[in-house]
Amino acid sequence: MQHILHIDASYSGERSVSRVLSRDFITAWKKFHPEAAVLYRDLGRFPVPYINEAWIAATHSSSEIRTPEMIAALEVSNPLLEEFLLVDGYVFGVPMYGFTIPATLKAYFEHLIRLGRTYEVTKAGVKGLVHGKKALFITSCAGDYSPGSTFGEDHQEPYLRTLFESFGIKDVQFVNAGKLMFKDREQSISSAQASLQSLATQW
Template structure:
């Protein structure tokens, strides 16, 4: 049995293409792997605070020197990190907001990219500690950006995953969603065709 961690980050609960892709992925995965455990964390409902002084204090101070707010920030970071550590497969839904990822997803990453836990520094540079995991990243984009200089999603997320040791990363882009019915239909069809192959 494998554990699947799904991260939702769309601000919309209704009419969200990234959520539609996630539900499609989950349905296909459950059909192919009925014994697997799937956990969904919705960052729009349970928002993760931005990295702040409390979180830094929780990471860096000895337990007996932490304030209550620092302890609470550390506890949340520990919970999010433990979920990621326990997962065999990570699925991230990442709609494109202003050429990048939602701030909620960035906050989640800030909580789980942790020195000594998900990566470590060595004499030859940082080394990821989450080897053997796979990641699927489902994006929804109003325009067509894949491979272009203004695609700041895929390069950033590939780097973030590589940094913690996840090198098996598959991107599934639904593009052209705001460019008219024809482009929207093609973009969704292309994404769902990819989903059918990987899930």
């Protein structure tokens, strides 16, 4: 049985394009994988806490010397990490805020950056420890961030690719609905929906 982790990060509720698209993809994908289990997290409505000094100390200390504050920090964080490592793939609904990802999604990812669990440092540099998994990022943005555009820099997709490669996850795909504040908004959404419907048959 396949296990998929589906995460939405938008703060916009049902008005969110990335939420609608990620939900539509999961619905279509489940038709081809009815036996699959889908875990869901809504970080927009139920954000995880930011990591703090106690978390940093806990992840760099042995269990014998951890303080109650360190233990409490890991009691929140460890289930997020174990869940991430358990599943076979990930589907993220990610709007662009301020040229990059929402703060709540960044906070979630910081819980996963664990030396000895998701990555290690070798003489050759950072080496990912999470293998055999795949990720789909369904992104949305108000402007035009396609190559050659003059609207601004996209710090969303490059960051996500770099992060997941550092984990060892190289099977990473993106489907974007852009130009959402322009007249071709509906065309962009329809194009993304078509891409996701096609991807659902093979992902």
